Amino acid sequence: MATDLNSLFRLTGPSQADIDSFHNDGYIAFPDVFTDKARESLIKEIEGLDQVREYVQQLEGNSGEPQSYFIRPWNDRGPYSDQLIDDPFISSLLQATIGDDYHYCHSALNIAPRGIGPLRFHQDHHHWKHENPVNHAERDKYYVQILYYLNGFTQGDRNLKVIPGSHLVEPTEDATPDRMLAGEFDAEAGRPLKEKQLELPPGSMVYINARIFHGVEPKPVDSPQPYRIFNIDIFKEAGPPHRYTQEIPAEWIASASPARKKLFMREAYTEGCWNS
Numbered sequence: 606m607a608t609d610l611n612s613l614f615r616l617t618g619p620s621q622a623d624i625d626s627f628h629n630d631g632y633i634a635f636p637d638v639f640t641d642k643a644r645e646s647l648i649k650e651i652e653g654l655d656q657v658r659e660y661v662q663q664l665e666g667n668s669g670e671p672q673s674y675f676i677r678p679w680n681d682r683g684p685y686s687d688q689l690i691d692d693p694f695i696s697s698l699l700q701a702t703i704g705d706d707y708h709y710c711h712s713a714l715n716i717a718p719r720g721i722g723p724l725r726f727h728q729d730h731h732h733w734k735h736e737n738p739v740n741h742a743e744r745d746k747y748y749v750q751i752l753y754y755l756n757g758f759t760q761g762d763r764n765l766k767v768i769p770g771s772h773l774v775e776p777t778e779d780a781t782p783d784r785m786l787a788g789e790f791d792a793e794a795g796r797p798l799k800e801k802q803l804e805l806p807p808g809s810m811v812y813i814n815a816r817i818f819h820g821v822e823p824k825p826v827d828s829p830q831p832y833r834i835f836n837i838d839i840f841k842e843a844g845p846p847h848r849y850t851q852e853i854p855a856e857w858i859a860s861a862s863p864a865r866k867k868l869f870m871r872e873a874y875t876e877g878c879w880n881s
């Protein structure tokens with residue numbers, strides 16, 4: 606199962622400005638970074654999944670409370686979405702930002718319909734605010750989320766928002782997004798902490814350090830875009846599992862190249878795995 610593209614992306618690797626943005630702001634936005642062929646093929650592949658087709662069909666006649674489609678882990682991947690895992694651009698970006706010693710953590714697919722509510726500001730690094738001693742030892746390790754927005758978003762319509770620099774603040778109880786936005790942590794971060802509302806065309810991605818506060822705006826009922834497609838791959842520095850570190854399907858391991866096997870050979874999360 607492979608595509609005939611060497612890379613799905615227009616770029617071969619990050620620029621120095623991208624790497625600086627990752628360390629200073631906690632994220633990098635890559636507008637329109639997929640090639641047209643890759644973007645179109647990925648959308649077709651996702652919209653062709655049985656569950657997605659059924660979900661989209663029922664949206665049309667549905668007058669009740671809007672529900673998102675959400676699956677985690679997302680294992681039902683065709684050749685294009687499979688290539689995302691270790692496309693040369695993605696591997697180059699991971700190596701340039703967090704080094705060579707990283708694993709694949711997990712994935713998800715989300716389809717957000719008109720009328721869906723917001724997602725409040727949150728952080729996703731599961732060892733960052735957690736009280737478990739194993740997790741404390743893991744706090745300084747990287748956990749990165751690669752957010753793909755194949756059909757894009759506009760401001761006020763299911764847009765991603767971030768607090769650039771919020772990953773630099775220690776994870777105490779007091780370090781809430783409201784207090785950050787009120788200026789109480791500017792000195793610690795060494796910069797004013799302000800909300801930034803993003804807007805990205807189709808075929809974009811956002812690469813984030815999951816310690817950064819981020820959230821999502823609601824999708825208006827009269828949005829010109831019927832649904833926003835969002836898929837995500839998550840990578841972690843080598844170490845114990847995170848909350849959602851997924852089981853790798855046996856057939857993925859069987860067909861993996863040596864480099865890909867290295868990403869997959871790690872423990873998955875199981876209940877109690879942090880207790881020993």
Ligand SMILES: O=C(O)CCC(=O)C(=O)O
Pocket residue numbers: 715724729750752764765819820821835837
């Ligand atoms: O839906 C989005 O744009 C981002 C969702 C999110 O915050 C996440 O998956 O961690």
Ligand SMILES: [Fe+2]
Pocket residue numbers: 727728729819
């Ligand atoms: Fe998140």
